[in-house]
Amino acid sequence: AVVSTQSTGRCSDCFGGTSNQPLHTNDYTNIKISHVEGIKDHFLSVSWDDGHSGIVPISETGAYGNGYKRTPSSRYYDLSLRKNAVQTFWDTPTNEVIKRFEYSDVADDSDKLKEFLAHFMQYGLAFLFNTPQEPDDLLKILYNLKITPYWDNMFGILSKVSFQRDPTNQAFNNQRLAAHTDMPYYTQTPSAYFFHCVANELDGGESFWSDTFSAVKHIRDTEPDKYDLLTTILVPFRQYPKEWHMAGRYPTVELMGDDIYRVRDCCFVIDTYQFLRDYDAETRERWWQAYRTLRLLMEDPARTVQQKLGAGDLVLIDNWRVQHGRNAFSVGGAGGRRAMEVAYIEWSHVQNRLLKME
């Protein structure tokens, strides 16, 4: 308690008024409170035996910002920390899961935008419709929503997903993409992304999404041995097209305390050859059985939201939780195109937009 009170000091000698950061980082181990003056507003006046007198906050209002800063709602705060207690896991696409938000509403009203972001954090995805539909409009949308900066990555700030011959990534062909999370080979796999439909005029190409947290919870409740494997065995991933090479190994499911925190699962970049060198056959056999159980759940059509996106539709997806995929689509023929644009964003930047005061 002694160390805590000194470390929470809010007088102007101890706490930067323009930075909201402590000005000193001393070892206060042997310092004790010598006198308590009393309470005024949000602070307790205290003196310590090192001769210092100052104030200690007794409320959140006092603790944060040198005064009376309005704090975000606890629900928003907990959602932004990805606490399972305020998230809604879904195993069927209810009306609430697929609720659509009007772009002009959220762009013009900060409270409605926060509601949109809170919905995203609660369900792992959220739909916006009637957004601008021209190429590169996604960056303007993010600018208007004040959800920046974006995450620059190997595909650039804005990834354009359309059919390519000789594709350097599976997203750029016209074949079916099994359910997956993006870029698991990154040490810091991107946490969220905006998926924007510019055009979707070809036959097929429906998008689908499923909630891994619901599947993982089911496994935890019914087959805990498999759950343990999914949280402890490190799966190697590797991506090495022309010009770049990324590799890493991570558990399929990561926890924060008891909460399910992050899932990485992209079956088409698992580095099976590396996996052989990391674990013995018996361990791998047990992991494959556990993984199969997860995949059966993720690939169950009854558990997915499936939609053919239209021009102007935008989906915000929690890449640490919701898997996405695509049906095959036709190319060639009389014309038409399928053009999607993707921008990734740090979780902290989405959190920032949800929590910040205007």
Added chain:
Amino acid sequence: MLGRLGASLNALSTRFSKNLQVRTNSTAQLTESGMLLDGRQLLHVETRNMCRCEKCLGKHSHTRPNLPFQGSNFPDVRAEEIGRVSDNFVSVRWSDGHEGLIARTFRGDYGPEPLASRVENLTDIIRRRNSEQIFWTGSNPEEQTKFWDWNWVVESSDNTREFLIHYIRYGIGFIKNIPTDLSMEEILHDKMGIVRALRKTVFPDVDIVRYKNNPTNSGYGSGVLPGHIDLCYYNQLPHVQYFISLENTVDGGESFWVDAFSVIKEMQETVPEYVEVLSRIPVPYRYTPPGTGTFQTTIHPIVNFEKLHGDIYQVIENPWNSDIPMFTRMYPEETRSTWWEAYLHYRGLIEDPARWYERKLLGGEFVVLDNWRVYHGRKEFTWKEGQERVVATSYMDWNHMASRIMSTEVGDHVFLEIDQH
């Protein structure tokens, strides 16, 4: 099993051999659980997921295309026949009717030299295995304080790689004689060949750190900056950090660095119970400078370990962004008391000057830092009219830096040699 193998070999002449010489040997055998290949036991499911034919591995992407919507890992498929065995591949037919080939070697799986050998030699380095790292204190060993010459580093691709590997081993790397007329992006991308993608944060992509009155961040002040890790309030801390000293004519302001991994290693040997506490109890961080519209908060334990080998993987700690008021609301007094005991011991080691490497950076000097391992700090300086202390700093994802080490040169297509099978 031998009967099945015999049947497999007989079928080779009509199905797999294609008039090529067939080797019969014991390097590939079907087993109940899968395949014994060059002494390694592969599971059926693994063999099917390792197929390297062009239907199963995109030639230009090196990822697996067109997986089925359901059963995307072919869970019930079994290897049924082994065909031709060549230096790098083995032909296989599976129970789903697919005929393809799996790799026997690094080269078969990842492509010809130099990519295969690079994968074999460097994977553990880029994965931050402690066995490949060198922990240090102060100036010991001297190698970690070595200043590399800029012209040598950029003279060749291999030299750049050697410097980056040095950086990974020590968590820090220094370069002298950086041309001060080049931008950070020109240095990193154009000259060193690192992908053009800086990590974007609430600070500018290239942040110029120069003294300010009433700073919105302690880094812009002139006071002491104790050793710290940057941006702990981020859910995902930036990993690679670059500093360029542009000018440094103030009195004081020496920089110093501390290898936190060496501290953790020492504590594992002397007070392991403290390390357990620091890795188990997450601490809240917060960054809400007034008037900036920034509100970031998250929780992290101080040290994270890699689960497979138990390696020290990441340290996250910054005393002036830790949210102690929130900490007092998260845990009971007993838990907090235990944590403070462990933390103050740890912090005492970090703050021991005998562990620091200290230097006053001069203009044109460059530092690359592992922000998940090495603390940086600054001594107080006094600023007078006409003096400057200016540092440019940027962040980058680990994989963008590591890709520079692992990949072949830009434009160099590395296709698998399946046509030679």
